[in-house]
Amino acid sequence: MDISIIVPLYNEAESLPKLYEWIARVMKENKFSYEVIFVNDGSNDNSWEVITGLQAQNTDKNASVRGICFRRNYGKSAALYCGFKAAQGDVVITMDADLQDSPDEIPELYRMITEDGFDLVSGWKQKRYDNALTKNLPSKLFNATARKVTGIQLHDMNCGLKAYRKDVVKNIEVFSEMHRYIPYLAKNAGFTKIGEKVVQHRKREFGTSKFGINRFVNGYLDLMTLWFLNKFGKQPMHFFGLVGSLMFFIGFIAVLVVGGMKLYALSHGVQAMLVGVNPYFHIAILMMILGCMLFLAGFLAELVIRNSPSRNDYLIKEEI
Ligand code: UDP
Ligand code: MG
Numbered sequence: 001m002d003i004s005i006i007v008p009l010y011n012e013a014e015s016l017p018k019l020y021e022w023i024a025r026v027m028k029e030n031k032f033s034y035e036v037i038f039v040n041d042g043s044n045d046n047s048w049e050v051i052t053g054l055q056a057q058n059t060d061k062n063a064s065v066r067g068i069c070f071r072r073n074y075g076k077s078a079a080l081y082c083g084f085k086a087a088q089g090d091v092v093i094t095m096d097a098d099l100q101d102s103p104d105e106i107p108e109l110y111r112m113i114t115e116d117g118f119d120l121v122s123g124w125k126q127k128r129y130d131n132a133l134t135k136n137l138p139s140k141l142f143n144a145t146a147r148k149v150t151g152i153q154l155h156d157m158n159c160g161l162k163a164y165r166k167d168v169v170k171n172i173e174v175f176s177e178m179h180r181y182i183p184y185l186a187k188n189a190g191f192t193k194i195g196e197k198v199v200q201h202r203k204r205e206f207g208t209s210k211f212g213i214n215r216f217v218n219g220y221l222d223l224m225t226l227w228f229l230n231k232f233g234k235q236p237m238h239f240f241g242l243v244g245s246l247m248f249f250i251g252f253i254a255v256l257v258v259g260g261m262k263l264y265a266l267s268h269g270v271q272a273m274l275v276g277v278n279p280y281f282h283i284a285i286l287m288m289i290l291g292c293m294l295f296l297a298g299f300l301a302e303l304v305i306r307n308s309p310s311r312n313d314y315l316i317k318e319e320i
Pocket of ligand 1: 007008009010011012073075076079095096097098100208209210211
């Protein structure tokens, strides 16, 4: 099978028939064999009935319509995760269900993966039809930060329309709300040929956006988590141990200095502050305690990792 198209959706019943018809038309024109996997993320409208209807109507032998229905709403990442697990095509395309992404882009995305050798191609909504103030502007900031942190030069990291080599989706694990950073997950897994294609974007026709402005707060925190996991996830002691040791050392020296000055003053008969009321003494002790705690946190994290079943999971590219 050439292509798997994964469509995560939450309350998008009105858009689905048109979306499917459009996908089917493009696929037929390009003679692809394909499957569409609708992942119904706990919708409470009649999206699932629409999907079962689409499956029943399908007569094209080059096409299969599949559906996965969650019992409740788990979020877009969960939907993508299950779609990725189910996908069988050589190239996997993800797209939003709300008709904001155009299926006309699929043939070129497919070509970039199969002929140009990209592992992942992300869409870039260069001209966006969303609210300028609540979405486009924060999104620019968000992408600039993401480029700095991840080192991946994408203009639109969180674009719903993306294409992947099958290998990629079978070897990365999207979790919690990490769908925003799939290119980063791919890069960290060793899939480094990541490209970008300017894609058409359209206004939402039906329904409403499912993500509020808090996406940027959560998105930023998730980015920090991923960065930290990638850098120190396998060796937390390299972070906590270093910072903890440094703090302890500085605190220790400071205590020595405070004590030394007091002894010096005593031995020379000079009036000096009680050590117990000297603010530097308290700051120094605090640093030593915090240093010990950080060190201990690193140690505990190492113990946790020792028990992680994935501690020795490596992606092997080839063997001879
Ligand atoms: N979506 C989902 N589960 C959710 C929220 C959203 O599957 O909990 C789907 C949604 O139906 C759509 C896609 O994710 O197909 C992108 O959502 P939306 O269009 O609301 O995002 P925006 O375009 O506003 O970034
Ligand atoms: Mg949308």
